[in-house]
Amino acid sequence: EDKVVQSPLSLVVHEGDTVTLNCSYEVTNFRSLLWYKQEKKAPTFLFMLTSSGIEKKSGRLSSILDKKELSSILNITATQTGDSAIYLCAAFTGGGNKLTFGTGTQLKVEL
Amino acid sequence: GAGVSQSPSNKVTEKGKDVELRCDPISGHTALYWYRQSLGQGLEFLIYFQGNSAPDKSGLPSDRFSAERTGGSVSTLTIQRTQQEDSAVYLCASSSPTGRSPSTDTQYFGPGTRLTVL
Numbered sequence: 001e002d003k004v005v006q007s008p009l010s011l012v013v014h015e016g017d018t019v020t021l022n023c024s025y026e027v028t029n030f031r032s033l034l035w036y037k038q039e040k041k042a043p044t045f046l047f048m049l050t051s052s053g054i055e056k057k058s059g060r061l062s063s064i065l066d067k068k069e070l071s072s073i074l075n076i077t078a079t080q081t082g083d084s085a086i087y088l089c090a091a092f093t094g095g096g097n098k099l100t101f102g103t104g105t106q107l108k109v110e111l
Numbered sequence: 112g113a114g115v116s117q118s119p120s121n122k123v124t125e126k127g128k129d130v131e132l133r134c135d136p137i138s139g140h141t142a143l144y145w146y147r148q149s150l151g152q153g154l155e156f157l158i159y160f161q162g163n164s165a166p167d168k169s170g171l172p173s174d175r176f177s178a179e180r181t182g183g184s185v186s187t188l189t190i191q192r193t194q195q196e197d198s199a200v201y202l203c204a205s206s207s208p209t210g211r212s213p214s215t216d217t218q219y220f221g222p223g224t225r226l227t228v229l
Contacts, residue, residue: 004153034217041200041223042115043154048217088154098167099144099218101154 002027002093006102013079014110021074021105023089031092033072035063038086038104046074046087079109113137115221117203123227124193132188132224136205143186144206144218145178149199157201160186193228200225 007022025033032050036043047056049065049072056063060083063074076083086104093100116135124130136143145157156170160180171177175193180186190197204218 036220041225042202042220045217045219090154098156098159098169099146099154100156101146103153 002100004102010106012108018077024071025091027093034090036088117221129191134186134203140205142206144204146202147199
């Protein structure tokens with residue numbers, strides 16, 4: 001059974017801190033890995049990673065995939081209260097039509 | 112439209128009743144996905160449409176769940192004889208095929224329908 005595991009489950013930090021969120025996957029026929037930010041109901045897309053070792057950056061967020069370790073990390077530097085959300089990691093598997101999600105990491109950034 | 116829309120945004124129903132959830136994908140997006148998110152759980156894949164056909168129904172949890180898509184656009188997810196464990200947020204996503212593998216297509220999510228079964 002395909003499985004995506006995220007850690008930590010929850011995290012509380014202060015504004016300005018740097019956080020690293022972890023995602024590991026055990027799936028058949030891995031295609032790509034995605035990160036989403038979920039604030040209310042709809043997840044919003046952050047990154048799609050297909051190649052190992054190539055960092056993707058968007059502002060204060062960055063992410064990298066390690067296919068050897070079957071894992072990915074999402075870094076957020078200089079955190080702000082607006083970064084408070086659930087961060088979801090998902091793996092495209094099989095024929096590429098199915099996304100398997102982790103349970104997410106709930107991040108709370110306090111003043 | 113500008114994004115994926117879903118209706119209703121909230122639905123409260125009694126156990127045993129049928130419900131229909133609607134998804135309007137982004138115009139031109141031929142791929143459409145249904146997921147659900149139960150309290151404390153991750154997003155769970157339900158079904159995937161390419162055009163009007165559903166090549167992958169593997170996530171539908173029981174035969175009480177069905178989905179259809181007409182005209183390559185709007186999709187409805189129907190849950191018959193609802194049970195309390197069906198309570199969840201049901202999310203729809205769509206993507207625009209690039210001609211490569213679907214795994215390279217970013218999925219855009221709708222706001223979801225929160226279903227509560229009493």
